[in-house]
Amino acid sequence: MDSNFGSWPPASTRDAVYVSLRERILSLELAPGASLSEKEMSLRYNVSRTPVRESFLRLAEEGLLFILPQRGTYVSLIDTELVEESRFMREQLESAVIRLACAKFPEEGLAELERNLRDQLDCIGKQDDKRMFELDEAFHRTIFEGCRKRNTWALIQKMNAQLNRARMLRLVADHRWEHLYAQHRRMADAIIRRDPDGGERVMREHLSLPIADLAVLKEQYPHYFK
Amino acid sequence: MDSNFGSWPPASTRDAVYVSLRERILSLELAPGASLSEKEMSLRYNVSRTPVRESFLRLAEEGLLFILPQRGTYVSLIDTELVEESRFMREQLESAVIRLACAKFPEEGLAELERNLRDQLDCIGKQDDKRMFELDEAFHRTIFEGCRKRNTWALIQKMNAQLNRARMLRLVADHRWEHLYAQHRRMADAIIRRDPDGGERVMREHLSLPIADLAVLKEQYPHYFK
DNA sequence: GATACCATGCTACCATACAAGTATGGCAGT
DNA sequence: ACTGCCATACTTGTATGGTAGCATGGTATC
Known part of the structure; x- marks a missing residue:
């Protein structure tokens, strides 16, 4: 069901963060419209902002997040x-x-x-x-x-x-x-x-x-x- | 033809690098199989590795690049x-x-x-x-x-x-x-x-x-x- | 009281430093 | 001559510091 299917555990911190965030978004634990930030997530996962940021970008491309530069990142509303x-x-x-x-x-x-x-x-x-x-x-x-x-x-x-x-x-x-x-x-x-x-x-x-x-x-x- | 169509110039350095790289790959100026590196491109475009790297990741998702961790990045062969x-x-x-x-x-x-x-x-x-x-x-x-x-x-x-x-x-x-x-x-x-x-x-x-x-x-x- | 301004704190963006894995070439030991 | 080791110079991955733009709330001014 996931792109990493068959290759577990995730090779990189980035993938681990990505997989986790994606799951939380799809399960609506992170509700549509909710706000998040690189810093906040980096603290929560105990990693630096880089892998978090790269996960954000990927999720944004998939339409699950949307990023407003210099303002914030939000879970996208259901279109x-x-x-x-x-x-x-x-x-x-x-x-x-x-x-x-x-x-x-x-x-x-x-x-x-x-x-x-x-x-x-x-x-x-x-x-x-x-x-x-x-x-x-x-x-x-x-x-x-x-x-x-x-x-x-x-x-x-x-x-x-x-x-x-x-x-x-x-x-x-x-x-x-x-x-x-x-x-x-x-x-x-x-x-x-x-x-x-x-x-x-x-x-x-x-x-x-x-x-x-x-x-x-x-x-x-x-x-x-x- | 591009996702930034209608919003020119690109808002961010990242987008500018992405658009340029994508064009060079599609035009075969960067030939399938060719090797590139984050550093090399960051020098060429006079930007830091960060926007280059983020462009690489995006292009890799689109199947235009493939990245071997700790080894190198290559223009993907035509499948x-x-x-x-x-x-x-x-x-x-x-x-x-x-x-x-x-x-x-x-x-x-x-x-x-x-x-x-x-x-x-x-x-x-x-x-x-x-x-x-x-x-x-x-x-x-x-x-x-x-x-x-x-x-x-x-x-x-x-x-x-x-x-x-x-x-x-x-x-x-x-x-x-x-x-x-x-x-x-x-x-x-x-x-x-x-x-x-x-x-x-x-x-x-x-x-x-x-x-x-x-x-x-x-x-x-x-x-x-x- | 209403409005314009500005300090403050937030954000994502970008630059840079460091870490860790990999390929390569030379050199030493056999 | 051949093999194994290791220094070195790459690579991408991760961490962190600084910058610019935006939102907010308080304050000074009208």
Whole structure:
């Protein structure tokens, strides 16, 4: 889920600070609009201002912070337009890729999807939300990798920062895991059947759902939004 | 074409260095594989290592540099897989957006497209390559803005760094400007006609072309590629 | 009372110093 | 001649000091 996935612990102080800050922002522990400063964070993490500053710059590029020179640094407000566009982009890219998958997909990838689906069923029984979230991501990633579209997936992951922060507001998210599983199952079936139209249809349905209630959230937490 | 577009001169030393380095990399003045160092650049630009270093980090994130800690920094080799994926992503996003444009597009945007097309014709007569390139970009940007997909366009611009560097290798690029103009003309017509299928068809055709000869380039400049 | 000014303390930005890891070339020992 | 060691000169990573710009609150002036 993170760019450092697979290379733990972080090689540098900078990465450690970056990872920590990012997590705190996405979890809303650092709320949208909150103010921070290089000095403050350097004290908190017991490091110098340099790695903190470099993390700030990186987070600012990702749209999670915004920096006003000589004034201060703030956690960026959630931009509904940006969230919607992120969802839009993901929908387009994923539906294109599943078409590819329905045209040609390696046997090994298919086996991986089946394994993943079995695990999902298992998770639904155990109500393990965290693991289910990981399986969801892994399922999609497997499709991308099977089509040799690793970089595309990486880009989607970056954009998802915005999306996931919004999603985090739905505190007790309606874990409609059964529904999610059913859609994943249909995707795998479409790939097996070599049915691009069917695959695309499920995928678009799948990716239209997540943030239908964005407007509601904006009313509920107005100070978190732009 | 740049994120600082419209806010000139660059507010900070950092941005100035970043813009300059980026341009030199994309123009291949700094060739793929070339080695550079923070110190060297700080001397050349007469600034301290700090803004240079921060530019390096940003360029590394964009995939234009790669940094080996304690060893050195190099201009990244052109990754054909990444280039192809960039093209792929652009194709998906642009064809989705032109479908939107064919469903609904503001009158004002349409006027802008017509203005742009007139200027393109003008440019073809004058053989002004640089301006034609700008008009090409502006044409596409106008379509995105008319659909309120500004952020999507911004993302495409970032990805294009990889693409454009590859494109730059075709030194005397075949400026088939007339062909390009014809395609743009057909896109505008599709928007006017409200013809999503026609619009998408032209767009996909338009964006499939650019790097058909990537393999040839790789043979011609093997040391520039991964 | 309202307004213009200025001291103060904050910020991020930039310069510089130091630390730590790595490549290289020469030299000593075999 | 070859090998292993080490001094040296690089590299990036981190720490810290100083600077310029901005916000704020108090004060002097009208």
